[in-house]
Amino acid sequence: MVFIFTALYAEAEEIIKNYALKKLRNMTKFTLYGNEDICLCVTGSGVMRASVGVSAVLAKFSSPEDKVINIGCAGGNKEGVYLCNKIKDNIFKRTYYPDMPPKHSFKESELITEKNVWKGDKEDPCLHDMEASAVYEAASFFVSPEKIMFLKIVSDSNGENVTKEDIRLLFKNNFPLVQDAISLFLKKEEENFNFTDTSKIEEALKCTVTMKERLKRIARYLDIKGSSIYDYLPKELECKSKKEGMKILESLEEKI
Amino acid sequence: MKALKRKYDFFSHIYVEEGVKNHPLTKNILKKKDSHLIYIDHYKDVFCRKGQNIASQKLSPSLIIAKKEGKLIYEGAPVCQSFGNEYFYYTSLIMNCVYDCEYCYLKGMYPSGNIVIFVNIEDIFAQIDNILKLHPVYISVSYDCDLLACESLTGFVEKWCLFASERKDLTVEIRTKSAVDVRGKFKVTDNIIFAFTLSPNTLYAREHNTPSPLSRIKAASFALEEGFNIRLCFDPLIYFEGFKEEYEALSYSVEENIGFKNIKDISLGTFRISADYMKGLRKAEPYSATVQYPFENKGGVYSYPKAKEEYMLKTVKDILLKYIGEDKIYLWESGYE
Structure with missing residues (x-):
């Protein structure tokens, strides 16, 4: 506008x-x-x-x-x-x-x-x-x-x-x-890139505020690279505790 | 993610501090550029405005001509390599760079993407002479800019070569990603070190507006041929698929075109950036995978996770050791030197 x-x-x-x-x-x-x-x-x-x-x-x-x-x-x-x-x-x-x-x-x-x-x-x-x-x-x-x-x-x-x-x-x-x-x-500027919405993953992994930030960073990085965070996550995501969620997050960070 | 070709439009506007409008270098620069001219009181009135869009300014930077005041020479920062020199300093005659590397810390350090040239090099020389009365000086003059890339506009490198040639206790490092052929341009002296930053092709694709790796290698070979000391900087190392293979190819090209035996030394370091600067850098490069990688914050400095950092350093060091002795390789590792 x-x-x-x-x-x-x-x-x-x-x-x-x-x-x-x-x-x-x-x-x-x-x-x-x-x-x-x-x-x-x-x-x-x-x-x-x-x-x-x-x-x-x-x-x-x-x-x-x-x-x-x-x-x-x-x-x-x-x-x-x-x-x-x-x-x-x-x-x-x-x-x-x-x-x-x-x-x-x-x-x-x-x-x-x-x-x-x-x-x-x-x-x-x-x-x-x-x-x-x-x-x-x-x-x-x-x-x-x-x-x-x-x-x-x-x-x-x-x-x-x-x-x-x-x-x-x-x-x-x-x-x-x-x-x-x-x-x-x-003049229209280039369209913004649509980054993956991580809110459902955050919920499933029972993320703390810091974990959410780390998760978003990984998702953004993979989006830009042309892949998706979902390619790196296990099919069963629901965690019972944030500790379990943290394990998934850490294994994700190792993979990328 | 497709790599978008960035288009640049340099210095359509030049801001000049009233106090230096009659400085010979100001007049010389203005003669060379047909730009809109705007007089200002102080460079910070333009350079330090709030809320500037660094990404857009990098594509069409304005030039600000000013006088450097106050502290003109700084002691080396801990994230910089001193190459074993006890009295390690740096100075910035130019703030910001004509090149547009996605990972460049300057995008997080400065509030603006515009380029400032301080014309009063004579005041810096005077301060160096004062320090030289106390002890030898090793000074890096091209950290927060690329001095050689701006030579046609400023003539600063020519002045540094002349100044250094008359002071044997002074060593000057001029770091560059340019491919300027220095032959016949500057007074040759062995206390000037031209430090060429080399990157493999995949990383070069993220160093927008820079000369190709091969043309930088050739420029380094010309400087060597002229009689200057040459340093090669494989710094920052940034991880990508095919990392090892591309550094092998790059090193082979250096051996073919320059010969490692002729090089003074090599600097090796993985990507690292102060946490304060990372925020600004990520804002300026929202779509760069290089910058958006989830780096680890170690004591206020973002860098690769330890295992990855060690792999990268060891891989490139092992490649280089095929050509050059370990004593010539200076390594930067997290936790500082």
């Missing part, structure tokens, strides 16, 4: 429309939009709302395999769409580094997260937003750094008043690039 977080509905509208995301009601305090692969949340502006939104959604729905994208507008002295490789928090004075995809077609930039709307500085090469550092900090509790991505579209260079309609148009015009970024994270 890819979780997308935007600050404003105007930043999310094209994504909702093009991926046919349906409104998911009463799931969290935040309105969510989703399909089989994507869950989108509009958090509201600023680090506090972003932090609460990401935490609320990921705590309830995410697993470590999921991915997180923060998509939104940014101020800056350059035009275009950027993947951000360094997120500097101007409020708490911390810096975060998401792992970057090795291959992509985007320009990259440093991004600074501000408390208020950035007022512009002609010498500044960075982009400025109001949510990214909070998204990173909150998301990193749930997923690893290569599963967090920041895509920013430059909307203004001096904090000038940008209307919702301007943002909606900006995202509509740049939607192919937004789609490319989402695609980077939508």
